[in-house]
Amino acid sequence: MIKVKDLHKQFGFKHVLCGINFEVRDGETLAIIGSSGTGKSILLKNIVGLIKPTSGAVYIDGVNVTNCSAEELMNTHKKTGYVFQESALFDSMTIFENVAFGLKMLTKYNEEEISQRVSQCLKMVGLKNVERLKPSELSGGMKKRAALARAIAYQPKYIFYDEPTTGLDPIMSDAISDLIINLRENLKVTSIVVTHDMKSAYKIADRIIMLYKGEVVFEGTPQETKKTKNPVVRQFVEGSSHGPIQTERNFEMDGL
Numbered sequence: 001m002i003k004v005k006d007l008h009k010q011f012g013f014k015h016v017l018c019g020i021n022f023e024v025r026d027g028e029t030l031a032i033i034g035s036s037g038t039g040k041s042i043l044l045k046n047i048v049g050l051i052k053p054t055s056g057a058v059y060i061d062g063v064n065v066t067n068c069s070a071e072e073l074m075n076t077h078k079k080t081g082y083v084f085q086e087s088a089l090f091d092s093m094t095i096f097e098n099v100a101f102g103l104k105m106l107t108k109y110n111e112e113e114i115s116q117r118v119s120q121c122l123k124m125v126g127l128k129n130v131e132r133l134k135p136s137e138l139s140g141g142m143k144k145r146a147a148l149a150r151a152i153a154y155q156p157k158y159i160f161y162d163e164p165t166t167g168l169d170p171i172m173s174d175a176i177s178d179l180i181i182n183l184r185e186n187l188k189v190t191s192i193v194v195t196h197d198m199k200s201a202y203k204i205a206d207r208i209i210m211l212y213k214g215e216v217v218f219e220g221t222p223q224e225t226k227k228t229k230n231p232v233v234r235q236f237v238e239g240s241s242h243g244p245i246q247t248e249r250n251f252e253m254d255g256l
């Protein structure tokens, strides 16, 4: 289980996260939505321990990852997979080497076991004959799937996705959503998915939370999200430039 408790993150005078609280139960997929710059990626990076919060705590299986020993943090990292916004594959490595990377670092598998596991994971995400290719030879959707294969290779209990469908065509986006659902059902993983893509959020999430001005302003099931009258959520899910959420376009229009 993941528990985020009164999490604050400040860069100088800028308060990005202002007291975030939520829980993700085992086996659940939580989607975090919110407009650009509201701190979704910063929140995810705090949860996986890539950056330290200003205050507050993140518990993963009872371990406070913001304040634990290096050994406890390493043990927690072995349980978590991270799919970065831009896939973040290592450009100089082949797809095989990319997927094998975590297995070499975090497991005691021998060469043959690594090879079998890499093939199994690439098959799971629907990629064929790509082992010897470099990331630059793959399309955006294939890169996302390769990044997913890398994240699931060492069988993590938790997977964190940062905008897994951004930049993909609608069909590929839907295929990635299906893949996230399959991973939850087949591997029983617990996931947090940061996304702008409401079609995907409605499809994959058990619960949705919305960040606004550094706070959680809404929490509910996809059905509740569709029905809510919360004006911030309504504006976001309807993709309207009119409403409480200020956008660059609002500012430009105000000046006319």
Ligand SMILES: Nc1ncnc2c1ncn2[C@@H]1O[C@H](COP(=O)(O)OP(=O)(O)OP(=O)(O)O)[C@@H](O)[C@H]1O
Residues within 6 Å of the ligand: 011, 014, 016, 034, 035, 036, 037, 038, 039, 040, 041, 042, 043
């Ligand atoms: N290292 C940093 N120093 C100062 N400010 C930062 C730093 N990293 C992020 N920020 C600021 O934190 C805010 C939240 O950024 P974040 O990347 O989490 O937004 P986001 O909600 O994920 O946006 P998007 O949906 O566009 O990816 C932004 O205003 C950003 O400028």
